Amino acid sequence: MFFASDNWAGAHPAINERLLRESARFASAYGSSELDRTIERRFNEIFEREVAVFFVATGTAANSLALASVARPGGVVFAHTEAHVIEDECGAPDFFSGMRMVPVDGPLGKMTPQALEAKIARYPQDAVHHGRAAAITMTQATEVGSVYTLDEIDTLSSIAKVHGLPLHMDGARFANALVALETTPAEMTWKRGVDILSFGGTKNGCWCAEAIVFFDPAMAKELPFIRKRTAQLFSKSRFIAAQFEAYLKDGLWLELAGHANTMADRVREGLAASNSARLAWPTQSNEIFAIVRKEAAAIAEEKGAKFYDWLQPRDMPETVAGDEMLIRLVSSFATSSDDVDAFLKAIT
Template identity: 85%
Template structure:
């Protein structure tokens, strides 16, 4: 019963097998191999246009270097107050970009457009003392399991474009959001005026595979140097490309995300039927948040369930009682229906 994180899951068999095949051949280094080039072309096909792709090892690196590429002296970046770039990356986006992350409140882990405009108004391009607006970043799916609709993405991007700012999307769980919306990669990104994407594979069956995608290759001219300076240019980058080859082949990535989402749906259904636990708020991706008695939480842990307790978000719909706990449950490509049912039985 592993629900602590989709990072706890292993790598899919197809990805492991592809890595094994790659390990017995010679190929050019530093992103110049035939395989690297082929996967760059595959990204063009997936996104239905020419893009610039840069492989990195972690989601934090992807977010940090993507934002570093649009750095402005004195710049600030607007993100949801509970976004990963603010809460969980140890200041790496600030460190690598030289810019500050400015929190914007919003329900369900999503930036509220009115709050965004109000915050941006405090950082005009002439604000030499306070700093100036430089970029906006959104998380898809969000840190609390919600998903921006296509229209909601467009609203944020319209605000960005009105101010001449680039829009970045943290897509650590990009595939989960895509499947939940039943959209295409193009529809959820550049067709909604997203400029840069952190494309995550690690949480969805890869071993160590993330990519920074620029929908206008001209925006990426500095990224090769930024990546090298940040020690993210792998000499054997083809091993990241090999993972993506297997990941993207025959839409395996969407199949894996669909399974994770389906297991989360099964969890949600079981929790709705529970007379002791309750869903903390609605979610649409592979993250589920539930409130249950502390004694029930402890009992589930004693039976082998792995999960994290969670801090109450600022807009918690219903407060957590003194004898209750808020926990996060994350499903993955490796979660089984038996795992879900065992957990529901453990808290019954």
């Protein structure tokens, strides 16, 4: 009954097996091996165009270095108020990019075009005292389990283009969003105007594999130096490449995300029928937020259920009564229907 986070899950056997095979051989270091190169090219196929790819260890590193690559003195980066880059990265994006993350409001974890425009207007290009607009970062799937529609991505990217700002996407749960929208990697990114993507593998079956993807390789020319100076150039980078090889082979990544999303559907259905819990807001990916009677949550925890208490977002549609609490549940590639059913039984 592990619903605390998708990064509590282990690694998929196919990825472990590939790592094991990799560990038995020699290859050149620092991203120069044939395997590194082959997997970088594999991303071209996945995204249906030539991209520049950089392997890093964590999602925080991917976000921070992606933003560092578009850094401008006095620059500010617009992100949703609850974005991981603002709330959960201890200021790493600010530290590595030298820019400030500025919060933009919007319900269900998504920036609204109006709120984004209003914030951009406060940071004109000559605002030497306030700082100037430099980039926009959006999260797909969002931190609160919702997914931007393709039209919504279009709208944000049009705003980015009008203001000449690069658009970054935090895709720690990229695969979950892709499956939820039933679309392609190209459609959800560069075809909608996304410039840089943090492509996550760790939450979806890898052991430790993240990549920064530039849809215009010319934008990536500083990244080799940024990555080295931020200590993210692994000498045994091929072990990240090896994970991605297995992850991207025969659609494994989409299969795993599809499974996680299906398990989340099962949780959502179960909670909708429960007497002691209800969904706090609608979600489309592998994250579920529920308002639960405290007593029921305590019983479930006693029975071994793992989940996080969650701080109520400002614009939460439902109210949480005194004897209730908000919790977050996350399913993963490793969640089984039995886990879900046991959890639902424990909480209801």
